[in-house]
Amino acid sequence: MTFGTALFLWGMAAGAIPVVLHMINRQKAPVAPFSTLRFLRASVEKTRRRKHVHDLLLLLLRVAAMVLIAIALARPALHWLQQWFGNHASKAVVVILDNSGSMATTDQNGRRFDRVTSATRQVLDELGPGDQVGLLVPTGPRLISSQRLFQNHELVRQAFGSCRVSFERADLVAALGQARRLLRNANSPNKEIYLVTDMQACCWDDAKRLQEINNNAKEGPPIVVVDVGGPPRPNTSLTRIEIEATAPVAGIPLRVTTEVRGDPQVAQERNIGLYLNDQKQDSSPTLRIEPAQKKTQTFQVSLSGKKIHRGDVRLEGEDACPADDRLYFAANTDPAIPVAIVKPADHEIRNLDQAYYLERALESLGDEQGAVRVQTLTPNVVPDKSLSKFVIVFCVNLPPPDLNVAQQLADYASSGGNLIWICGDNVDPIAYDSLNKECHERLVPIRLVRFRESNDQHPDGWNISWLDAEHPVVAPFVEPASVHQGVQVFQFVEMASTKGTSARVLARLNEGQPLLVERSVGSGSLYLLATSLHVDWTNFPLKPLFLPFVSRLTFHLAGSNATQPLLTAGDSWSLPVAVSDEVKVEIVQPDGQVVQISTSNPETNRIRFDETHQVGVYEARIHRGPDTQKAAFAVNPDPDEFASRRIERTELEQFLRPSKVFYCDDASRVSEAIQTLRKGVELGGVFLLLVLVALVAEAYYANRRALGPRQLAQHSLATSIPGNRISELNVSKQKELSR
Amino acid sequence: DRLYVKQYEEETNLRAQIVLDASRSMMYHSGESLTKFQYGSYLTAVLACLMARQQDAVGLTAFDQQIQLDMPCRTSARHFGEMMRQLESLAGNLESKADGVERQETHVADTLHRLAERFKRRCLIVLISDLYDDPDAVIRALHHFRHRRHDVMIFNVFDKAELEFPFRETMRFVDMETGEQLQVDPAFVREEYLQRIGRFIDGYRKSCNECQIDYVVTHTAVPYDFMLSRYLSKRSGL
Numbered sequence: 001m002t003f004g005t006a007l008f009l010w011g012m013a014a015g016a017i018p019v020v021l022h023m024i025n026r027q028k029a030p031v032a033p034f035s036t037l038r039f040l041r042a043s044v045e046k047t048r049r050r051k052h053v054h055d056l057l058l059l060l061l062r063v064a065a066m067v068l069i070a071i072a073l074a075r076p077a078l079h080w081l082q083q084w085f086g087n088h089a090s091k092a093v094v095v096i097l098d099n100s101g102s103m104a105t106t107d108q109n110g111r112r113f114d115r116v117t118s119a120t121r122q123v124l125d126e127l128g129p130g131d132q133v134g135l136l137v138p139t140g141p142r143l144i145s146s147q148r149l150f151q152n153h154e155l156v157r158q159a160f161g162s163c164r165v166s167f168e169r170a171d172l173v174a175a176l177g178q179a180r181r182l183l184r185n186a187n188s189p190n191k192e193i194y195l196v197t198d199m200q201a202c203c204w205d206d207a208k209r210l211q212e213i214n215n216n217a218k219e220g221p222p223i224v225v226v227d228v229g230g231p232p233r234p235n236t237s238l239t240r241i242e243i244e245a246t247a248p249v250a251g252i253p254l255r256v257t258t259e260v261r262g263d264p265q266v267a268q269e270r271n272i273g274l275y276l277n278d279q280k281q282d283s284s285p286t287l288r289i290e291p292a293q294k295k296t297q298t299f300q301v302s303l304s305g306k307k308i309h310r311g312d313v314r315l316e317g318e319d320a321c322p323a324d325d326r327l328y329f330a331a332n333t334d335p336a337i338p339v340a341i342v343k344p345a346d347h348e349i350r351n352l353d354q355a356y357y358l359e360r361a362l363e364s365l366g367d368e369q370g371a372v373r374v375q376t377l378t379p380n381v382v383p384d385k386s387l388s389k390f391v392i393v394f395c396v397n398l399p400p401p402d403l404n405v406a407q408q409l410a411d412y413a414s415s416g417g418n419l420i421w422i423c424g425d426n427v428d429p430i431a432y433d434s435l436n437k438e439c440h441e442r443l444v445p446i447r448l449v450r451f452r453e454s455n456d457q458h459p460d461g462w463n464i465s466w467l468d469a470e471h472p473v474v475a476p477f478v479e480p481a482s483v484h485q486g487v488q489v490f491q492f493v494e495m496a497s498t499k500g501t502s503a504r505v506l507a508r509l510n511e512g513q514p515l516l517v518e519r520s521v522g523s524g525s526l527y528l529l530a531t532s533l534h535v536d537w538t539n540f541p542l543k544p545l546f547l548p549f550v551s552r553l554t555f556h557l558a559g560s561n562a563t564q565p566l567l568t569a570g571d572s573w574s575l576p577v578a579v580s581d582e583v584k585v586e587i588v589q590p591d592g593q594v595v596q597i598s599t600s601n602p603e604t605n606r607i608r609f610d611e612t613h614q615v616g617v618y619e620a621r622i623h624r625g626p627d628t629q630k631a632a633f634a635v636n637p638d639p640d641e642f643a644s645r646r647i648e649r650t651e652l653e654q655f656l657r658p659s660k661v662f663y664c665d666d667a668s669r670v671s672e673a674i675q676t677l678r679k680g681v682e683l684g685g686v687f688l689l690l691v692l693v694a695l696v697a698e699a700y701y702a703n704r705r706a707l708g709p710r711q712l713a714q715h716s717l718a719t720s721i722p723g724n725r726i727s728e729l730n731v732s733k734q735k736e737l738s739r
Numbered sequence: 740d741r742l743y744v745k746q747y748e749e750e751t752n753l754r755a756q757i758v759l760d761a762s763r764s765m766m767y768h769s770g771e772s773l774t775k776f777q778y779g780s781y782l783t784a785v786l787a788c789l790m791a792r793q794q795d796a797v798g799l800t801a802f803d804q805q806i807q808l809d810m811p812c813r814t815s816a817r818h819f820g821e822m823m824r825q826l827e828s829l830a831g832n833l834e835s836k837a838d839g840v841e842r843q844e845t846h847v848a849d850t851l852h853r854l855a856e857r858f859k860r861r862c863l864i865v866l867i868s869d870l871y872d873d874p875d876a877v878i879r880a881l882h883h884f885r886h887r888r889h890d891v892m893i894f895n896v897f898d899k900a901e902l903e904f905p906f907r908e909t910m911r912f913v914d915m916e917t918g919e920q921l922q923v924d925p926a927f928v929r930e931e932y933l934q935r936i937g938r939f940i941d942g943y944r945k946s947c948n949e950c951q952i953d954y955v956v957t958h959t960a961v962p963y964d965f966m967l968s969r970y971l972s973k974r975s976g977l
Contacts, residue, residue: 025909029922034912035767035775035901036871037921039939043931044923051927704926 002680004075011070018062022055054701061698065691072687077680090130092149092186094179095123097137098197099163100170101569101641104323105198109230112198113165115667119196119226120160122670126678127153134182135159138175139570140166140613149182167323167615167637168570172203176656183221191221193659196667198229201647202640204655220659224677228667229646234266236289237324238315239639241566243331254331257298258313261639262289271316274299276309283316303333308632310617323615324642329566330617330632336373337558340390342409344399344426345378354397354424357533357541361550372554379405386627387412391558397424397532400431403438410439414522415575418557423448423493424532445519445526446503447496452513454490461490461538465510473552474506474516483545489515489538492531525557567635569615575607575622575631583607584623590616590635753795753863753974754812757783758854759826760868760896761833762803762845763915768959769900776833778959779867779896780826785963786865786970791819793974798822798862801829802850812862844916848876855883863890865970870895870943871916878946885950892953892973894966895943899958901936904929 003009034040097120103113127133132149135156144150144159172195183191197203240259262268268289274282284297303309308330315325339362347353355376365372377385379401387393393412398421401409413419421427421444429448436443454461464484467474477484484507495514498505507516517528531538540546567573575585585597587609597607612618612635620631653661664673765776773781783799790797796812799822808829810822847870858864864884870877870893884891900906906925913920940956947954955969 029909029911031911031913031920032906033767033915035764035869035898035915037912037914037917037919038871039932039935040912040921040923040928042935043928044921046931047927051924054927 001076001078001683004077006074008070008074011073012067014066014070015063017066018059022059058698058701061694061701065694065698068687068691068694072684072691076683076687078683089190090132090188091128091190091192092132092134092183092188093123093127093192093194094134094136094149094182095120095194095196096172096175096179097135097160097163098170098172098195098200098203099137099165100139100200100203101165101167101323101637102198102200102321103228104165105232105235105321105642107230107232107320112228112230115228115230116196117160117163119228119664119667119670120194123194123196123674124153124157124160126671126674132186132188134179136175136178137163138170138172139168140164141611146178147182149186165323166569166613167635167641168568168613169638169641170197170200170203171206172197173206173209173655177209180220193221193223194226195223196226196228199225199227199646199652200229200641200643201645202638202643204647204652220657222660222662222677223656224662224664224674225652226664226667226670232265233320234263234268235320235324235642236263236268236270236315237261237321237639237642238272238313238327239294239324241313241327241329241636243329243566245331253300253302255298255300256311256313256329257296258327259294259296260287260289260315262291262293262295263319264292267291268319272297273314273316274301274311275314276301276303276311278310303331305333308332308617308619308630310632312616321642324637324639326615327636328616328634330634332630332632337371337392337554338373338375338390339554340375340377340385340387340393341396342377342379342382342393342398343396346376354422354532354534355394357546358394358396358422358550361541361547362554364547365551365554382408386624387417388415388622388624388627388629390417392418392420392554394420394422396422397426397534399426400428400435403435406435406439406443410442410521413524413526414442416523418525418527419443420527420529420553421445422529422531422533424534424537427493429493442521443526445517445521445528446498446501446514449494449496452492452494461488462492462509462511462513463488464507464515466508466512468504468506471504471506471518473549473556476552477545477549487538487540487543487545489531489540491537495528495530527553567612567633568638569612569635570638571612571635573609573612573618573620573633575620585609586621586623588619588621590614590618753790753793754798754860755786755790755795755863755865756798756800756812756858757786757865757867758851759783759799759801759808760803760845760847760866760870761801761807761829762847762869762871764845764869764871765896766833767898767901767915769898772898773959775869775896775898775959776830779894780830782867782894782896782963782966783826784823785967787819787822789967789970791816796862799826800854801826802854803833803845806850806853807832809857812860845872846876847872848880851877851880852883855880855887855889858884858887858889861888861890863892863973865892865894867894867896869897869901874939874942874946878943878950881947881952882950885952890973891947892970893943893947893955895940895954895956897956897958899960902958904932 097116099113099116103116105112109115124133130151131153132151133153133156134146134149135144136146137143137159140163143162144156150156176193176195179193183193237260238258239261242257244255244257245253256274258272260270260272269286270289271286272284273280281301282299284299287295287297289295299313301311309332310328310330312326312328319325341355341359341362343353343355347356350356353359359374359376362372362374375390379398382401382405387408390412393409395409400406409419427448429450432444432448436447464487467478467484469475469478489509492509492513492515495517498514498517501519503517503519505514505517507514509515513530515530517530519526531540533541535542575583585607587595587597589595589611591614595609595611597609609618609620615635615637617632617634620633622629622631649663662673662677664670666673759776759779761776765779766774768774768777787797787799791814794814796814797819798812799808799810800806801808808825810818810825847868851866854864881891881893904925906923909922909924911920911922944954944956953969953973955966957966
């Protein structure tokens with residue numbers, strides 16, 4: 001309730017007047033003699049309690065009349081949006097504008113975002129001079145500071161004018177918390193929050209945070225919810241896309257699988273098209289999708305050339321929301337997989353070179369499939385090379401490298417490379433362990449303990465007795481067992497136990513010793529083969545298993561890099577960088593704008609890009625010194641945003657407690673609603689009516705027992721005396737008669 | 740011898756003792772009306788005059804806490820004149836000592852008992868009083884008179900205000916006999932007061948009827964002719 005002329009409220013003190021008068025009158029009652037008090041005394045005693053109640057009631061009525069008059073003169077009004085004395089005071093208003101992906105939906109009432117802009121414009125139009133306003137836009141690029149309120153309304157209008165529908169899911173919980181924080185610090189007595197939304201339930205999923213916000217809010221400003229959601233039109237959406245590639249090699253087919261979700265109510269028939277670099281490559285047959293049904297469609301496409309390919313799948317035709325009809329992907333292909341082999345030096349006799357069989361195996365892959373390009377390096381050359389261009393780096397029988405070489409190898413692995421260690425007689429377990437510690441456990445996957453070689457107890461060495469049947473590289477070789485059991489190992493480097501580490505054993509010898517271990521580090525991976533590829537150590541290179549193993553390992557590691565990350569709008573893309581790296585990154589957004597990033601977070605050693613508001617393929621140009629590498633990532637709409645489930649108002653009101661919530665269902669009449677809520681209901685007439693009632697009641701109760709002349713006559717005992725009716729003689733005549 | 744029936748009227752002589760209540764409560768009056776004592780005095784004079792003309796012996800006793808005036812029954816005109824002078828003197832005395840004397844309640848019943856013992860010869864007792872005392876005690880005293888074979892006639896005198904209680908505003912009433920004060924809201928107590936005084940009068944009426952005592956309720960505005968007619972009615976029955 002508010003008061004137009006609050007000064008009159010001081011008049012409530014007049015309520016004390018009846019009390020004071022009562023106290024005075026009690027003392028000033030006129031004194032009169034009476035013949036005897038015997039009857040009066042008893043009567044007073046008997047009616048004492050009733051009189052007390054009567055007097056109290058009269059006093060209350062009189063006090064109430066005074067107080068109510070004062071209140072009525074103060075012009076009370078019931079306002080829902082204003083505080084007690086805030087009738088003409090300034091306002092602090094925060095508008096939360098939901099521009100999440102679902103706002104692109106066209107329902108029976110038109111496009112939702114059009115209603116959002118109309119409603120928000122009306123709220124801004126209702127601002128008066130001196131009012132403060134804040135605009136919170138939960139998704140998309142930041143248009144205006146969300147940390148303060150503005151008295152310059154024009155600034156806010158400009159930001160509002162730039163607002164567009166995003167493809168992200170809105171975090172309305174966080175927006176509400178921020179709105180409350182802004183208003184808590186505002187000086188205005190009148191505070192209002194306007195939430196313009198289509199009531200999508202996914203925007204309120206973080207209930208626990210909401211509870212924390214509500215628990216901390218002792219009181220909340222009123223919230224006006226402008227519900228722009230309308231009866232939906234049929235809509236089908238693409239919800240998921242998966243890309244599989246054997247290898248990121250031109251010519252090797254790429255599998256693109258997409259999932260389509262039907263309208264909740266209406267069956268649909270739609271086609272899906274596959275586009276690559278904006279050229280249509282394929283189209284699905286007509287899919288009949290029943291209400292709420294999900295279907296998948298898979299395409300296969302071959303990529304050519306060494307470049308970044310931008311692809312997308314599209315739902316053909318139109319429906320209620322075009323924003324969810326397209327999903328993007330990116331693929332970076334190369335004519336061949338670049339692989340490096342780092343070895344101490346070339347042996348004079350090639351067959352005795354520790355890397356001989358490995359090189360042959362890799363070259364055979366390149367010869368037959370044109371898929372692998374091998375470059376041989378020595379440790380002293382490594383510092384001058386950029387390892388990032390290699391998909392796999394094999395370190396074969398390396399003596400403990402220099403620390404900077406070790407750091408370079410570790411950085412390569414954690415930045416997304418695949419580093420494979422193959423032991424030999426140059427490997428020093430203690431030195432390797434020390435280097436690994438220097439490189440923060442990013443150099444080798446497990447600690448090396450000591451050399452083991454066949455002896456009297458193991459005259460024939462050891463055999464491979466176990467392979468990890470779940471791992472895609474070694475799984476095909478589990479059966480028949482004779483395939484891997486024929487591999488003999490005469491010497492190997494014993495590793496520490498993998499318990500308590502994230503290392504995964506892929507192959508074991510017949511006493512359980514790990515032979516092949518894998519561990520993920522950063523964006524890349526580390527592998528360690530405990531034996532050498534020299535025939536003195538093992539017959540593995542001579543076994544039929546060797547070539548397919550190398551092939552599977554190579555393509556597996558290369559294939560994981562084939563496709564670029566798939567992000568949801570609003571997600572962050574990050575790039576791990578070494579502390580020593582001087583990296584500059586340029587991001588080319590889908591609309592062609594280029595954004596420069598050169599600062600990494602020293603705590604995480606990552607370069608981060610957060611402005612993934614547009615959907616499409618982003619291209620990252622990574623400059624590391626003289627080298628430039630290209631990467632791409634696709635950003636797609638949040639599929640849950642188009643799930644079309646509304647949150648119930650009762651549920652929403654629980655989230656919005658302790659604020660009072662008002663709803664406006666017609667976005668075109670927000671101004672009217674605001675005026676009604678602000679103007680409120682005048683209560684002056686009600687209070688005057690109450691005054692009248694109090695006065696009438698007071699008059700009735702005060703005079704209820706007062707008798708008029710006729711009533712006096714009716715109640716009088718004197719009238720029962722016959723002499724009264726005989727004659728009416730006045731006192732002076734009576735005196736004359738007596739004399 | 741011839742037998743004759745002689746029809747004649749013989750006048751009997753009545754002895755009447757007028758007992759007048761002269762207590763402070765009888766000094767009450769409302770507005771411009773007579774005080775109850777004045778009214779009683781005038782009634783006494785009227786009755787005494789009538790009795791004297793009828794050759795009845797009339798005496799007068801006036802009392803408050805004590806017997807203030809006691810004149811035996813006589814028939815002479817000089818006795819009547821003396822009675823009036825005494826009555827007038829008593830009225831003057833009562834008015835002059837109205838404020839000065841210490842107040843105390845008048846016990847009508849005790850005085851009536853004493854008077855019942857004093858009046859040896861049978862007579863008509865005309866009691867003019869407001870009878871503000873314990874009704875049971877007063878009735879017992881009246882029985883005492885009847886036991887002594889006296890005829891009794893009571894004029895229960897009130898002021899009109901005592902019977903109507905016409906007061907409107909809150910007042911602080913002072914008991915004229917005891918000086919006690921009591922603040923009263925008349926609107927609240929009127930009904931209860933009237934019921935109580937009604938019961939008071941009805942009690943006396945009923946008890947007087949039972950012991951064949953004439954009981955007349957009157958107030959200071961009632962003309963005396965009504966009182967005289969009641970007396971004459973009583974007189975004719977004796």
